[in-house]
Amino acid sequence: MTPPDPAPSGVPTGPPDGPPSGSPDSRPAEAPGGPPSGVSDGTPPGAGRPARADARRNREKLLAAARAAFAAADDTVALEAIAREAGVGIGTLYRHFPTREALVEAVYGAELDDVTTSAPALLAELPPEAALRAWMDRYAVFVATKRGMIDTLRAGWASGTMATPTTRERVVGAIATILAEGARTGTLRADVDAEDITTMLLGVFLSTTAGNTPEQTGRLLDLVVDALRPFAGPEDQQRPAADRPPRD
Numbered sequence: 001m002t003p004p005d006p007a008p009s010g011v012p013t014g015p016p017d018g019p020p021s022g023s024p025d026s027r028p029a030e031a032p033g034g035p036p037s038g039v040s041d042g043t044p045p046g047a048g049r050p051a052r053a054d055a056r057r058n059r060e061k062l063l064a065a066a067r068a069a070f071a072a073a074d075d076t077v078a079l080e081a082i083a084r085e086a087g088v089g090i091g092t093l094y095r096h097f098p099t100r101e102a103l104v105e106a107v108y109g110a111e112l113d114d115v116t117t118s119a120p121a122l123l124a125e126l127p128p129e130a131a132l133r134a135w136m137d138r139y140a141v142f143v144a145t146k147r148g149m150i151d152t153l154r155a156g157w158a159s160g161t162m163a164t165p166t167t168r169e170r171v172v173g174a175i176a177t178i179l180a181e182g183a184r185t186g187t188l189r190a191d192v193d194a195e196d197i198t199t200m201l202l203g204v205f206l207s208t209t210a211g212n213t214p215e216q217t218g219r220l221l222d223l224v225v226d227a228l229r230p231f232a233g234p235e236d237q238q239r240p241a242a243d244r245p246p247r248d
Helices: 052-072 079-086 090-096 100-125 128-147 150-159 167-185 194-207 214-227 234-238
Strands: none
Touching (some): 052 079, 052 100, 052 128, 079 090, 100 128, 100 150, 100 167, 128 194, 128 214, 167 194, 194 214
């Protein structure tokens, strides 16, 4: 029997960047922090590691499903329900987020980034007072999502397993950005501290945690924005509130 022709010089005879097929090391490595023993991620045997783009998409779907679930939660959210809503197996969830704490920390970080970095984008599209009102709606979603994770967050922060975020400072900074633009254009008062606005908003959200409708929360936020509009003229600053003319 004639032996096969040797491969041309420089052409590899085995799989690229890996050991020959069938060797003990040719199996796909298990991702760190994979699912608990016996938990399947729904991937057929032999299918190998998913493509990097697929892994990113799965992570994004899990985060989106978790954010929605925590925002609407009245009780503990089951991780299986999050995986099901994301359209992936529970093993895929565990591969990306080995513990509930890891998932909660990722969701909280993504929410905080979104709400605190949205101010410039809103100002690019809307007048300052409208941008502030739209930002308050986004902040309300952040607070609702945090409420659904609060027990896990508190435990993680207390134990040190989760880094303590600079939430208050970043929220105050976002509000200050909008207030500064409003003061520059004359559409928002220049004598207001962003820290005070943050406290007012937290008061609104704490007072509407149960038994209140989104419509009432919206009306309360409208009142906060109305309080931040400048008066009709400088002389009105010295007049009693009851005698001031209506704001535009």
